[in-house]
Amino acid sequence: MSEKVSNETSDHSMDFAVPAGSGALAESHDLRSILVTSVLNLEKLDIDLYRGTHHWVPRSRRLFGGQIIGQALVAAADSVGENVFAHSLHCYFVRAGDPKVPVLYQVERIRDGRSFSVRSVKAIQHGQPILICQVSFHRDQPSPLQHQFSMPSVPPPEDLLTVEELIQGYLSKPDLAEKAKQGLTKLLADEVPIEIKPVNPPDIQYRRVREPKNLFWVRARGHIGEGDMKLHRCVAAYVSDYSFLGTTLLSFPGQRANFVASLDHAMWFHNIFRADQWMLYETESSWAGGSRGLVQGRLWRRDGVLAASCAQEGVIRVSTVKTDSKL
Numbered sequence: 001m002s003e004k005v006s007n008e009t010s011d012h013s014m015d016f017a018v019p020a021g022s023g024a025l026a027e028s029h030d031l032r033s034i035l036v037t038s039v040l041n042l043e044k045l046d047i048d049l050y051r052g053t054h055h056w057v058p059r060s061r062r063l064f065g066g067q068i069i070g071q072a073l074v075a076a077a078d079s080v081g082e083n084v085f086a087h088s089l090h091c092y093f094v095r096a097g098d099p100k101v102p103v104l105y106q107v108e109r110i111r112d113g114r115s116f117s118v119r120s121v122k123a124i125q126h127g128q129p130i131l132i133c134q135v136s137f138h139r140d141q142p143s144p145l146q147h148q149f150s151m152p153s154v155p156p157p158e159d160l161l162t163v164e165e166l167i168q169g170y171l172s173k174p175d176l177a178e179k180a181k182q183g184l185t186k187l188l189a190d191e192v193p194i195e196i197k198p199v200n201p202p203d204i205q206y207r208r209v210r211e212p213k214n215l216f217w218v219r220a221r222g223h224i225g226e227g228d229m230k231l232h233r234c235v236a237a238y239v240s241d242y243s244f245l246g247t248t249l250l251s252f253p254g255q256r257a258n259f260v261a262s263l264d265h266a267m268w269f270h271n272i273f274r275a276d277q278w279m280l281y282e283t284e285s286s287w288a289g290g291s292r293g294l295v296q297g298r299l300w301r302r303d304g305v306l307a308a309s310c311a312q313e314g315v316i317r318v319s320t321v322k323t324d325s326k327l
């Protein structure tokens, strides 16, 4: 998601992005996920040509990067066989997406090999590319050669509060500044189709310097089911861009991000998973400098299986904020 915030508090500056949706979305958990009924449900216009529309648009008024990647993956996946799954994708966001018009997705079939198939997808608005994305698909080939890191040990999602519950708690504090209250109220009204439970909720009042690492449970809002396991990768592509680049800012609580936008995004899918079930998203920023930041992420199934890995570089333009804190 991109943020261009001047006078209002950005979700990046809050140390965590907020998938609130206090209204209809929050109450519709047992309904089909809007991610599959709407966001990732592309209209097929012709062979290898699709049209996607928007659901939630960030306050930056640029299209959410995760939505564009998820839709591009849906378009690419439609051109390969049933038992062929995306194992990696590499994208560049080359222009801001315009929320006023739909996005066209043009798929180019680069190669179909015996084991691997490669597709190139161009997302187009106003006749120009906004995203270029390469996706590689692999036919399942079992192998005894296997290893993975271990999932970090964290409390289960049932023991943690949702972002909405955390915000309600912050809003009930009598000493909360009016500006912060307004910012949080706006965040609560957002209709992001993702649920999040932070493992270490930020202390929005004291804004302590933290390591640029984050852990949160995440899942699509609503039901997706096991009918189409490929769709879960598209949903994960959407989810993986949310609250990802913000990891870079955790070490700089005194900085207000004026302009944050992802430049690229890469994903590697390792194992089958359901994106409508809780997954642990472990994110860390290994480097920031020169108005850019680099983040890496791992999406874990709750049984400890590594589902996917991600990486992203983004542009981050900041101005220093004066705080009242003497800490």
Ligand SMILES: CC(C)(COP(=O)(O)OP(=O)(O)OC[C@H]1O[C@@H](n2cnc3c(N)ncnc32)[C@H](O)[C@@H]1OP(=O)(O)O)[C@@H](O)C(=O)NCCC(=O)NCCSC(=O)CC(=O)O
Residues within 6 Å of the ligand: 001, 002, 003, 004, 062, 063, 064, 065, 066, 093, 094, 095, 096, 097, 241, 243, 244, 245, 246, 258, 259, 260, 261, 262, 263, 315, 317, 318
């Ligand atoms: C990264 C780019 C802006 C680079 O393009 P250019 O090289 O032409 O741009 P540029 O360096 O001149 O910067 C132009 C934009 O930066 C703003 N800008 C320039 N200097 C600034 C400053 N000091 N402080 C704040 N903003 C500044 C301008 O207003 C303008 O915004 P403006 O362009 O608004 O007028 C572009 O390629 C692009 O927009 N790519 C798409 C990025 C994107 O939408 N990613 C997906 C969403 S992000 C996401 O989903 C993840 C997330 O946010 O976590």
